Amino acid sequence: MTDVKDPIVRIEGVTKSFGSFIALHEMNLNIASGEFVTFLGPSGCGKSTTLRILGGFETPDTGRVILNGKDVTALPPNKRNVNMVFQDYALFPNMTVRRNIAFGLELKGLGQAAIKARIDELASFLELTAYLDRRPDQLSGGQRQRVALARALAPDPALLLLDEPLGALDAKLRAQVQVELKAIQRRTNKTFFFVTHDQEEALTMSDRIVVMNKGRIEQDGTPEELYFQPASRFVAEFIGETNLLSGRALAVDQGSAGFDWQGHQLRATSTPGRAALAGGAATASLRPERIQVQRDRPATDNAVQGQVVNRLFKGHRMLLDVAVGETTVQAYTDTDRGRELADGPVWLGWNANSLTLLAD
Structure with missing residues (x-):
């Protein structure tokens, strides 16, 4: 409260x-x-x-x-x-x-x-x-x-x-x-x-x-x-668009956490009460507009490689579907960049404060 x-x-x-x-x-x-x-x-x-x-x-x-x-x-x-x-x-x-x-x-x-x-x-x-x-x-x-x-x-x-x-x-x-x-x-x-x-x-x-x-x-x-900073999966899904990444929580400290996602060791944030998740299965929320999409590896806390598999024109911006391993991640970018990145491998990058560990 x-x-x-x-x-x-x-x-x-x-x-x-x-x-x-x-x-x-x-x-x-x-x-x-x-x-x-x-x-x-x-x-x-x-x-x-x-x-x-x-x-x-x-x-x-x-x-x-x-x-x-x-x-x-x-x-x-x-x-x-x-x-x-x-x-x-x-x-x-x-x-x-x-x-x-x-x-x-x-x-x-x-x-x-x-x-x-x-x-x-x-x-x-x-x-x-x-x-x-x-x-x-x-x-x-x-x-x-x-x-x-x-x-x-x-x-x-x-x-x-x-x-x-x-x-x-x-x-x-x-x-x-x-x-x-x-x-x-x-x-x-x-x-x-x-x-x-x-x-x-x-x-x-x-x-x-x-x-x-x-x-x-x-x-x-x-x-x-x-x-x-949604506290739960319900809030993350109900408010706005988000990517829900399933993985394993690593060390969970005051406000920060490690997160293993498909073998990628990522840095995330956590809200109070998430410490009990350490070492177990967990879900993290990542908003599409918080992701950088580019050809070269970005200088962000977290970076993974993927392949653009679909794009959706939304006027002033474009929504890209990027396959990363077994998961499709959605990311927003401006329309011109979206056209440039339509083919070939891309890097997705985001900072730790954009990836939030959730309670189910």
């Missing part, structure tokens, strides 16, 4: 089952104020269940949820200082944008002058002023998403929960709204808890990513940590 000083949210030993299906196994998680935390994982991994427990829409079987130092485990949604943005936005179709934003403020009992001031503030902030008198069906997907955010932010919640809110957008608009949403989070300094199954979306937007698998936290860290 990531060390968080004075967390705004503490999830302590939370479990949740639906019949015989265990959705969450004793989850422990701390979230700091102002963090953009993304829960990432495949369908059924427990990420949406966690979000619903935080929002008060589900009650855990065991464990506690602490918000701003207060135990809110048994409180209903309207008694928590939390708001939620759903995938379909759940806007009131018969209400204008203005009335949608005002809804939560009216429930809090604010006066009309205070409500108008808050609506005007959010509309200006989210560039919605020109649309305040329109209904949701008169707006684009991106505009509806901003209205949903404005409505959720209006009561000034301590925590904002977002359940795959970009899933209904097309690819181009989705990329645009990702940038906008992260900018909004930074400007408001609100704590965002974002749920997605899209690993690229998680890498783009998050301060922290919590990778879930079968109701458990597989790894919790920054996007860079999860991408370049």
Whole structure:
């Protein structure tokens, strides 16, 4: 669990089952104020269940949820200082944008002058002023998403929960709204808890990513940590593209390891807890873009020879399949170099910090 000083949210030993299906196994998680935390994982991994427990829409079987130092485990949604943005936005179709934003403020009992001031503030902030008198069906997907955010932010919640809110957008608009949403989070300094199954979306937007698998936290860290230092085979495969090399772990020390792969003695990095792998079968992760491909032996920590057996044009870069012994290794290179290296033997080179020893 990531060390968080004075967390705004503490999830302590939370479990949740639906019949015989265990959705969450004793989850422990701390979230700091102002963090953009993304829960990432495949369908059924427990990420949406966690979000619903935080929002008060589900009650855990065991464990506690602490918000701003207060135990809110048994409180209903309207008694928590939390708001939620759903995938379909759940806007009131018969209400204008203005009335949608005002809804939560009216429930809090604010006066009309205070409500108008808050609506005007959010509309200006989210560039919605020109649309305040329109209904949701008169707006684009991106505009509806901003209205949903404005409505959720209006009561000034301590925590904002977002359940795959970009899933209904097309690819181009989705990329645009990702940038906008992260900018909004930074400007408001609100704590965002974002749920997605899209690993690229998680890498783009998050301060922290919590990778879930079968109701458990597989790894919790920054996007860079999860991408370049995956703790397990599941994380390595789920986030981005990678080569998984099967071999034998040699000496495993603090942060470093030896790795025997098809008779090649390689240098690798290891994460805490990998020492027990020394001398046994192990798997290592190597990202395709971290590999140098050239005719001459590269001056890298690790170097092996192979033969290009296939290439795939990807616009500004090319993906090469290189046969090394019994294994095909994939490596990215620029398009011109990929054409030059299409025939004949090549060298693959990478440094020790690009090869990570995994736990299966």
